[in-house]
Amino acid sequence: MQEFLFSYRHEFVTTAITFGLLLILKFITDKTIRKIGRISDIVEARTLLITKYTTILLTLIGFGVISFIWGVNFREIGLVFSSVFAVIGVALFASWSILSNITAGVILFFSFPFKIGDRVRILDKDIETEDPFLIEDIRAFHVSLRKKNGELLIYPNNLMMQKAVTLIYNSEDALNGSVEA
Template identity: 35%
Template sequence: MDFEFFVALYVKYGFQISVSVLLIIFYILGKTIFSKIIFLRAHKKEFDVSRALYIRKLINNILLLLCLVLVGATWDVSIKHLSIYFASFFTVAGIGLFAQWSVLSNVTSSLILYFYFPIRIGEKIQIIDGGQVIQGVILDITLFSVKIQDENGNEIYFPNNVAIQKGIVSIKQS
């Protein structure tokens, strides 16, 4: 292949190539910036590193999806034809997971718990759910649930979307 071929290719697709390269650069910069923000927040609030890794993966996947959609739009990928595949996939996923909204709700709630709730792994808490009080030590906070161990050694998994709706009392240990 000679040099003229690449010049002709750039003349024909120069805009798409330039925008695609810029989107890839923004994706890499976005990953770096968000990772720093997430780990600074984790350090400031003394969160567990595994919790920060969950959130970083989630943000990176959202950025990648956004970048792929924008690159596809730049290259005029027909969303009309892709929508059939996406609709089929989400129909099967929705039936397979019984309630797609609750899964997305738990992931979104995980982000809210990370950035706005001051609870940490190893902290003793009470969750007030109506007349019932759940008390224990937080063992783990994942994308879908908060794992709590009560004083009897039982492990309780509380969904993130329910955890942000209920009263959480942080018990100060003396």
């Protein structure tokens, strides 16, 4: 056992350093995302969703770095990964809109000028009405919009980025009484 630990001590130390750096990086990104969410007055559920995405990304990067540290023969496992990625690629290509909605959801988190409670009008020829919608919820894949008559529209995130959206009033103005609901 001591011989094993001695012969791989460099890999153990480097792996420990990698874990430490990943934990520090995760802590910093979590703090930054929470601060952006707090400053932008974003709902906590959306902040947690983006935090989960960054955790998954850091975990994948960590696996790659640790594989490199331990000298995994990429040619041998390359066949396995290429087969898995081929299947995943076909599945994702068949449902590309899922990826675009998730990506749009992340972008909307950091740069969406509208919040839950705002009234907006979407300039889309497929939406038959020009009545404003109340933003009820913003999820990873879609935005929940409600008309005054109670009708609920589930609108994909990627279309929120592609179509023109007009802000009728924001929730802060309605709370201050400067704009009528």
